[in-house]
Amino acid sequence: MSIPYQIVVCGSLVPDPLQTLEPVSNPAGPALKNELMLPAVLDPWAGHALFEAAHLAKQHPGSKVWLVTIGPRAKLQQVMMIVAQKVPFELVALDGPASGFAESAEIAAALAEAIQAIPGLDRSRLLLFGGWESASRGAGTTMQMVGERLGITDQFQGVDQLTITPDGSLRVLERVEGGKHQVSLCTGLPALLGWATGNLPEPPNNPQVGMLNMRTVMPALQRAKPVKIANDGVAFASVALPKQRRDTRIVKDLSTDDIAREIVEWIGKD
Amino acid sequence: METILFLAQTEANGSLGKAALEALSAAKALASDLAGSILIAGLVGGDVQVGADQISSCGAARFVAVAGPDFVPSRYSTDLVAAAALCTAASATIIVAPATSRWNRVLAGVSQRLDGRIDAHVTGTTVANGQPGITRWYYRQRMEAVVQRTRRPWFILLDPGCGEPWSGAVGTASVELVSAALTDAQRRTTVAGIQAPPADQQTIRPDAKLLFVAGAGWTKAQPDGKAHPEEAETLILGFLAATKASLGSSKSLVDLSGEGHAVLKFMTHLNQVGQTGSTPRHPKGLSTCCHGEEPHTVGWRFITERRAINLNPNCSWAQGKADVLYVADAFEVMRKINALLTARA
Ligand SMILES: Cc1cc2nc3c(=O)[nH]c(=O)nc-3n(C[C@H](O)[C@H](O)[C@H](O)COP(=O)(O)OP(=O)(O)OC[C@H]3O[C@@H](n4cnc5c(N)ncnc54)[C@H](O)[C@@H]3O)c2cc1C
Numbered sequence: 001m002s003i004p005y006q007i008v009v010c011g012s013l014v015p016d017p018l019q020t021l022e023p024v025s026n027p028a029g030p031a032l033k034n035e036l037m038l039p040a041v042l043d044p045w046a047g048h049a050l051f052e053a054a055h056l057a058k059q060h061p062g063s064k065v066w067l068v069t070i071g072p073r074a075k076l077q078q079v080m081m082i083v084a085q086k087v088p089f090e091l092v093a094l095d096g097p098a099s100g101f102a103e104s105a106e107i108a109a110a111l112a113e114a115i116q117a118i119p120g121l122d123r124s125r126l127l128l129f130g131g132w133e134s135a136s137r138g139a140g141t142t143m144q145m146v147g148e149r150l151g152i153t154d155q156f157q158g159v160d161q162l163t164i165t166p167d168g169s170l171r172v173l174e175r176v177e178g179g180k181h182q183v184s185l186c187t188g189l190p191a192l193l194g195w196a197t198g199n200l201p202e203p204p205n206n207p208q209v210g211m212l213n214m215r216t217v218m219p220a221l222q223r224a225k226p227v228k229i230a231n232d233g234v235a236f237a238s239v240a241l242p243k244q245r246r247d248t249r250i251v252k253d254l255s256t257d258d259i260a261r262e263i264v265e266w267i268g269k270d
Numbered sequence: 271m272e273t274i275l276f277l278a279q280t281e282a283n284g285s286l287g288k289a290a291l292e293a294l295s296a297a298k299a300l301a302s303d304l305a306g307s308i309l310i311a312g313l314v315g316g317d318v319q320v321g322a323d324q325i326s327s328c329g330a331a332r333f334v335a336v337a338g339p340d341f342v343p344s345r346y347s348t349d350l351v352a353a354a355a356l357c358t359a360a361s362a363t364i365i366v367a368p369a370t371s372r373w374n375r376v377l378a379g380v381s382q383r384l385d386g387r388i389d390a391h392v393t394g395t396t397v398a399n400g401q402p403g404i405t406r407w408y409y410r411q412r413m414e415a416v417v418q419r420t421r422r423p424w425f426i427l428l429d430p431g432c433g434e435p436w437s438g439a440v441g442t443a444s445v446e447l448v449s450a451a452l453t454d455a456q457r458r459t460t461v462a463g464i465q466a467p468p469a470d471q472q473t474i475r476p477d478a479k480l481l482f483v484a485g486a487g488w489t490k491a492q493p494d495g496k497a498h499p500e501e502a503e504t505l506i507l508g509f510l511a512a513t514k515a516s517l518g519s520s521k522s523l524v525d526l527s528g529e530g531h532a533v534l535k536f537m538t539h540l541n542q543v544g545q546t547g548s549t550p551r552h553p554k555g556l557s558t559c560c561h562g563e564e565p566h567t568v569g570w571r572f573i574t575e576r577r578a579i580n581l582n583p584n585c586s587w588a589q590g591k592a593d594v595l596y597v598a599d600a601f602e603v604m605r606k607i608n609a610l611l612t613a614r615a
Binding site for chain 1: 344345346347350370371374375376377378379381382383387388389390391398403407408409410411412413414415416417418419420421455456458459460461462463464465466467472473474475476480513525539540541542545546554556563564565568571575576577579583587588589590591592593594595596597598599602603606607609610611614
C-alpha cells in the first residue's frame with residue numbers, strides 16, 4: 001500500500017561546529033559572541049531528518065516535503081543556498097532566533113502555528129519529522145511540544161530507521177540505552193519522528209534541484225513572518241565556558257614498551 | 271514551597287533502576303533545601319509495588335502510581351497519559367525524572383499538555399537564595415548554564431551518572447493507584463522488542479570504567495604505505511575483550527564504515543562520540559588514531575581522565591584536551607598493550 005505522504009520537517013540552523021563559541025550576556029538574555037557573524041549550517045540531526053524525508057518521498061510517488069524553519073532571515077538565506085541543492089522541498093520560514101537559549105516551548109508554539117497554516121494538510125497522510133535534539137539547545141523537547149500542539153500522540157525519538165510495511169504501518173527503530181534499538185510498530189498516521197543519524201549519507205549538491213527549490217525558497221524567505229520569543233519566566237543565573245583546560249603532558253621520547261606499560265598501569269588504577 | 275514529584279518507571283523485574291534512584295536523590299535534596307516543600311513519589315509500570323517498597327523509606331509523603339499491562343511498554347501515547355495523571359494527582363510544581371530514553375521521549379509532551387516548562391539533559395540541581403535552579407549544557411557541551419524558572423509545573427530530566435543513587439531500607443509503601451483511561455488510538459503503537467547486536471559484538475558499555483576511542487587513522491595508509499584494517503580490527507577487539515572497555519569512534523571512522531568500506535565491521539554510528547554523536551560518561555578515556563578536533567572532543571565533556579595516542583605531536587589533543595598525549599604509533603603501542611594484558615590474565 002503506497003500512500004502519498006505529506007512530510008513536514010522542522011529544522012533550524014546552528015553555528016558551524018568548527019567555530020569557537022563564547023557566551024555573552026545581552027539585556028534580553030544570553031547569546032553567542034558575534035552570533036550573526038558566525039558561519040552557520042543546517043542543524044545536523046534535522047538535516048538527517050530532511051534527507052530521510054526526501055528519500056521516503058521519492059519512494060512514494062505523490063509525496064511532498066516541507067521544511068519549516070525559524071531563524072534570522074539573513075542567515076536562513078545563506079544556509080538555504082546550500083541546503084536547497086540537496087533534496088527537493090518547499091520552505092516555510094519564520095524570521096526569529098535560532099539561539100540555543102530561546103525557550104523551546106515558545107519556539108514550538110510558533111512552529112505548530114506555521115504547520116497548521118500549510119494549505120491542504122491532511123492528518124491521515126502526515127509525518128512530522130525533526131532532529132531528536134538540536135546542536136544548539138540540545139534538549140530534544142521542541143518536537144514533542146509541536147506534536148502535542150498538533151494532537152500527534154504517536155511519537156518516536158532517536159530514530160535511526162523507518163520502514164513502511166506492506167500494509168502501510170510504520171516500523172520504527174529508536175535509540176535506547178546501551179547501544180540498542182527499540183522496535184515499534186505504528187498502524188496509523190499522523191506520527192512524529194525525531195531523527196538521530198539514520199542511515200543515509202548526505203546527498204551531493206544537485207544544481208537542478210537547487211534551481212527548482214529556489215523558486216519557492218526566495219519568496220518564502222521574503223514572506224517570513226517575524227517571531228518574538230519572550231523567554232517568559234526563564235532566568236539564566238550564569239552561562240560560562242568550562243574552566244578546565246588540561247595541562248597536556250606530551251610524551252615524545254618514551255619507548256613503545258614503556259608507553260604500553262604506563263597505559264596498562266593507568267587503566268588498572270582505581 | 272514546592273510539591274516535588276519524583277517520577278520513574280519500573281524495570282522489567284519491577285524494581286527501580288540506578289538512573290531513577292539518582293533522580294530520587296536530586297528530588298529529595300530539592301525537597302529538603304526548599305523550605306516547606308514536600309516530596310511525592312510517582313511510578314509508572316506493569317506492577318509498581320516492588321519499586322515502591324524499594325523506596326518506601328525515602329521520605330515521600332505519598333506514593334502515587336499508574337499501573338497495568340498498558341503501561342509496561344516504553345511508548346509515548348501511554349506514558350503521556352500516565353505521567354500527566356500523576357502530575358495532576360500530586361498537584362506537582364516540580365517534577366524530577368531520570369533522563370532515560372523513555373522519559374526523554376515523552377516528558378516535554380507532558381509539559382506542553384500541562385502548560386509547564388521543561389529542562390532536559392540536566393546535570394545538577396541547586397538551591398540559591400531559596401530559589402531552585404538547574405545546571406545544563408548548551409551548544410553540545412560547549413557552555414554550561416544555571417537556569418531558574420518561575421513557571422510551574424517545571425519538568426526536570428536529570429541525566430544518568432550525575433549524582434549518587436538514593437539507597438535506604440526496603441519496607442512496605444502504601445500506593446495510591448491513579449486511573450489513566452486510554453482510548454484505542456493510544457494503543458495503535460506496539461513495541462515489538464529490542465534489537466541489539468549479539469552479546470560478543472556489543473561494544474557500547476555505558477557502565478565501563480574506560481572509553482576506548484578509535485579514529486580514522488586506523489584505516490589510513492601507515493608508514494609502509496599501506497592500510498591495515500584487518501590488524502586494526504584484531505587489535506581493537508582484542509583490547510576490548512581484555513578490558514571490557516566501551517568503544518567510541520570519531521565521525522570520520524563511522525562515516526567510512528557507512529560508505530561500505532571494508533573497515534571495522536563492528537563499528538556503527540551508535541559508537542560515534544561528539545557533536546553529532548554521544549556524550550558518554552566514563553572515569554577514563556583513551557583515544558587512538560583520532561585527531562581530537564573540537565566536534566569530536568565536545569563528546570568527551572564527561573570523561574574525567576583523558577589520554578591519547580597519536581603520531582602527530584600537534585594534533586588537537588595536545589591543545590589542552592588530554593592529560594597525556596603519547597606521540598607514537600597506535601598499532602605498535604596497542605600490540606604491546608594487548609600482549610601485556612594477555613600476560614596478566
Ligand atoms: C556538522 C559536523 C558535525 C561533526 N560531528 C562530529 C562528531 O560528532 N564526532 C566526531 O568525531 N567528529 C565530528 N565531526 C568531524 C570532525 O570535525 C573531524 O573531521 C573528525 O572528528 C575527524 O576524525 P578523526 O580524528 O578520526 O580523523 P582524522 O582527522 O583523519 O585524523 C586521523 C588521526 O589519526 C592519526 N593517526 C594515523 N595513523 C596513526 C597511527 N598509526 N598511530 C597514531 N595515530 C595515527 C593522525 O595523526 C590523525 O591525527 C563533525 C563535523 C561536522 C562538520
